[in-house]
Amino acid sequence: MIGRxxxxxxxxxxxxxxCHFPDPGQQTSTKDLQNLYQKKYGIILKTPEQIEGIRASCxxxxxxxxxTCTQAKEGVTTxxxxxxxxxxHLDHNAIPAPLHYGEPPFPKSICTSLNNxxxxxxxxxxxxKNGDIMNIDVTCILDGYYGDCSRMVCxxxxxxxxxxxxxxxxxxxxxxxxVLKPGTPINAIGEAIESYAENQDCSVVHQFIGxxxxxxxxxxxxxxxxxxxxxxxxxxxxxxxxxxxxNLGLPEAVVDEEDQWTARTVDGKCSAQWxxxxxxxxxxxxxxxxxxx
Ligand code: MF3
Ligand code: CO
Ligand code: CO
Numbered sequence: 001m002i003g004r005x006x007x008x009x010x011x012x013x014x015x016x017x018x019c020h021f022p023d024p025g026q027q028t029s030t031k032d033l034q035n036l037y038q039k040k041y042g043i044i045l046k047t048p049e050q051i052e053g054i055r056a057s058c059x060x061x062x063x064x065x066x067x068t069c070t071q072a073k074e075g076v077t078t079x080x081x082x083x084x085x086x087x088x089h090l091d092h093n094a095i096p097a098p099l100h101y102g103e104p105p106f107p108k109s110i111c112t113s114l115n116n117x118x119x120x121x122x123x124x125x126x127x128x129k130n131g132d133i134m135n136i137d138v139t140c141i142l143d144g145y146y147g148d149c150s151r152m153v154c155x156x157x158x159x160x161x162x163x164x165x166x167x168x169x170x171x172x173x174x175x176x177x178x179v180l181k182p183g184t185p186i187n188a189i190g191e192a193i194e195s196y197a198e199n200q201d202c203s204v205v206h207q208f209i210g211x212x213x214x215x216x217x218x219x220x221x222x223x224x225x226x227x228x229x230x231x232x233x234x235x236x237x238x239x240x241x242x243x244x245x246x247n248l249g250l251p252e253a254v255v256d257e258e259d260q261w262t263a264r265t266v267d268g269k270c271s272a273q274w275x276x277x278x279x280x281x282x283x284x285x286x287x288x289x290x291x292x293x
Contacts (some may be wrong), residue, residue, distance in 0.1 A: 006183040009233040010040060035234060042220040043212060045237035050145070051279060052213040054239055057094075057140060058147030058277045058288035064088045065138040065149050066291055068110065072134065072153040075127050078112035081136065082123035085110045088231050089140055096138035097146060104260055111137040111150070113262075115162070118245050118253050119208050120261040120272040130156035133166055135273045139217065148213050148241050149277040149289035161248055162270050168200045168247035169272040170293060172225070176242045180278060180285035185231040187220060193225045193244045204247035205271070207253045208263065213240040213277055226251075234280045239288070243275030 008019035028036075030045075037043040046054060068085045086109040089096045096109035106120070113121035113135040114128075121135070128134065136151035152166045172193040179188045194204045210223030221232060223246040245253075249269035256262035265271050279286045 003183065005234060007185070007231075008153045009036070009235060011231045011233075013054075013231070030237075032103060032206035034237070037235065041232055043238060044215055044219060045235065046239055046279075047237075050214065053143055053145035054147065054277075054279070055288055057110035057145040057214075058149070059290075060094060060142050061138050061140045061147035061277075062149050062289040062291045064094075064140060065151060065289075066138060068136055069151060069153050070273075072128060072136065072155065074130050074155050077125050077127050078114075078121070078134075079125050080113060082108045082110050085136075085138060092142070095141040097141050097148075098137075101217065102261075106261060109184070111135070113137070113271075113273070115270050116180070116265045116268050118205055118263040118265060119273060120263050122259055122261055131158050131162070132156075133270060133272060134154065134159055134160045137273075137275065141209045145215070146217055147289055148217075148243075148275060148277050149212070149291065149292055150243065150273060151293075152272050152274060162272075165202060165248045165270050165272040168189055168197060168202050169244055170274050171200075172196055172204075172244040172246055173242055173274045173276065176225075177276065177278060177287065179286065180234060180280060181218060182233070182235050182282065182284075184234045184281070186223065186234065187228045187230045188225050189242060190228045192226055194227050197246050199246075203247045203249065203251035205247060205251050205253055208243075208245055210241040210243045210275075212238070212240045212251065236280050236282050238280040239277060241277050241287050243273055243274055245271055245273045247271045 004017040212219030252266040
């Protein structure tokens with residue numbers, strides 16, 4: 001919970017007790033907070049029952065991700081990885097959220113983004129080769145709830161540069177997660193990520209962002225991974241992703257004209273990304289999509 005002396009969630013920069021705090025002697029009820037966040041920001045603060053459902057979905061998404069990453073070896077195609085992950089969803093009565101999502105409908109069940117592809121790579125029949133780096137992104141719907149996570153796979157011996165951006169993007173995610181607790185402004189996430197990435201001679205993609213998740217695929221709030229002015233305060237019951245896309249070269253993304261999904265770096269240099277779904281708790285945070293690096 002926010003303390004009475006923390007900044008108010010409305011972004012006024014006033015203390016909570018001097019602003020939206022209804023009774024200075026007490027804490028705002030969960031219901032009041034839910035109504036306020038819904039009205040002011042369109043953010044759904046989840047109930048304990050919803051959190052249970054989202055937790056289960058996230059746990060399963062990370063299990064699919066783990067298993068799929070294990071299959072990713074030299075010679076294997078991303079289509080084969082897609083089919084493996086797709087079947088794992090079906091076997092457990094889950095739905096792969098990417099399939100038919102958006103406009104034009106995304107054609108596959110997972111995203112596989114290789115080397116210079118920033119995100120939304122479409123699985124195809126090209127086999128993985130020694131030296132490739134690849135992001136695999138899994139979002140499942142289980143019992144109506146969404147869990148979203150992604151990670152990098154290195155195929156064989158990868159160039160030093162590629163390994164660098166893989167490591168930096170992972171560290172960016174971990175540093176961002178470390179600041180999460182009730183009362184932290186949302187823009188502390190972008191600050192943690194961009195300051196580290198810059199320090200490591202990498203750039204942060206602006207065009208794709210993290211997002212609220214759980215009841216729907218993409219909810220409020222928007223989570224920018226670069227420095228920004230969103231001072232909305234984190235509060236318990238928020239579930240969202242952090243998924244920094246970090247580039248070795250320029251930050252700009254160009255979306256493929258033909259498939260209208262595949263986003264590539266403008267300069268052809270490598271990009272890397274790791275993603276977790278996170279819950280803000282009374283004490284701090286809980287990473288809902290546990291995978292091991
Ligand atoms: N899973 C991606 C994310 O992290 C979104 C993929 S959209 C899709 O938000 F249509 F490409 F699947
Ligand atoms: Co996401
Ligand atoms: Co994702």
